[in-house]
Amino acid sequence: MYDDGSAPESDIDEKDARLGIDTGQLRGKLTADAPLAKLVWFKAGGNADYLFEPADCDDLVQLMTMLNGSVPVMALGLGSNLIVRDGGVPGVVVRLGKPFSYVEPEGERGIDALTLCCGAGTPGILVASVARDHGIAGLEFLRGIPGTVGGFVRMNGGAYGREVADILVDCDVVMSDGNLARFPVEDLRYSYRHSALPDNAIVVSARFRGRRGDPRRIGEEMDRIADARENSQPLRTKTGGSTFKNPEGHKAWELVDRAGCRGMRLGDAQVSEKHTNFLINTGEASSSDIEGLGEEVRARVYKETGIELSWEIQRVGRP
Known part of the structure; x- marks a missing residue:
């Protein structure tokens, strides 16, 4: 129930039986036969069997625990690096919204002051901007990645000579059975646009570490990246x-x-x-x-x- 006592918004019909779970235990929005074209940059493609927008991480854990790997699960960020085929997506597409969009500096002094804790739904431009404001250099390239933390952690996103493998400390991931696991960067076995994360696992947060820098110079580098993208793409x-x-x-x-x-x-x-x-x-x-x-x-x-x-x-x- 929401704070006002109302039930969560949903759009569920008899196809619910295919999931085999008690959807009443979920606090987020679960939609059957959900259009995805409007959610991806190409503005094309079919529907998801189900689209789930969790209220928070615990809500996502609840869903994954109930499903326990019985149907495919796929995370959706900004939809910027994605073709959704016209026949639609089987299983459950999980869209991480505002509850997963945040950037929080870690610590007040020493090396911790160079670390940012980020939700998986956070756009790269926001991560880079917060890093600039706190004088953390090395994350400027995230300004040039049109996606969210969850997506570019999974695929080792990169641009302008840098990639996520260079800055990631670790990430928190909800596994297909509902367990919440933490993966240090070395366990992801990063290569070019690839990680060892299991397909049905969903990244929910990550920590990035940079180096001490001058906010003005960091801002100038971000502007250079933005101009380069505008002029060439x-x-x-x-x-x-x-x-x-x-x-x-x-x-x-x-x-x-x-x-x-x-x-x-x-x-x-x-x-x-x-x-x-x-x-x-x-x-x-x-x-x-x-x-x-x-x-x-x-x-x-x-x-x-x-x-x-x-x-x-x-x-x-x-x-």
Whole structure:
């Protein structure tokens, strides 16, 4: 119940039986057959079987404990690095909202003063801004990652020569059975855009550590990153961020350009003219258009260069 005595808002029908749990024990919002297109940057894709917006971490633990790994569970942040396929997402999509968006400096002196405790729903720009305000350098690159803490901890997000592996101390994760575990950075076995976190586990918080710095200089570096993104990336379009990983020794955008894919279209999906490692939805592209265009780009790059591009954007759900 909420503080005013009312029941939590929900939209549940007979499909509830598929979860096999007592949803009345949950305090957050659980929605069946929930549209996801409006929640992702591409503005395309199908519905989630269920969308859960937990009231807090304990509420998420309650859900995961009841499910106990019986259905797939996927976390959703800002939806910036994601293609939701048109057939929708099976199981439960968990959206971490305001209760998981916070940045708290740790300690008042010594090395602890260089550590920030962050909720998994916190945008990277907020983490970087709080770090600047407290004179913590080394986190400026988070200004250039269009996502939330949970997402870029899971995938070792990076930009402008830095990545999460460089700053992470540890993270708290709700496992598929509902247990809350803490992973130090070394246990995540980070590699390029990859971690060892289990698929159904959900990051709920993380600690980042920087170094002492001048807030003015930190701010200047953040401004430089913001300007670089504005000048080189199609930020004001329906896009999903960097589409392909950079192969070792190469830049993905250069390979795409070399293969003659700049501006190439499939329906309303297009390879950006401004930055060829970005796909954009110019109108009413379906997710199959967007993913199909990406696969055609991969095929042309391989034919031209012999190099196989790997997707950086996550693709989830039923075709």
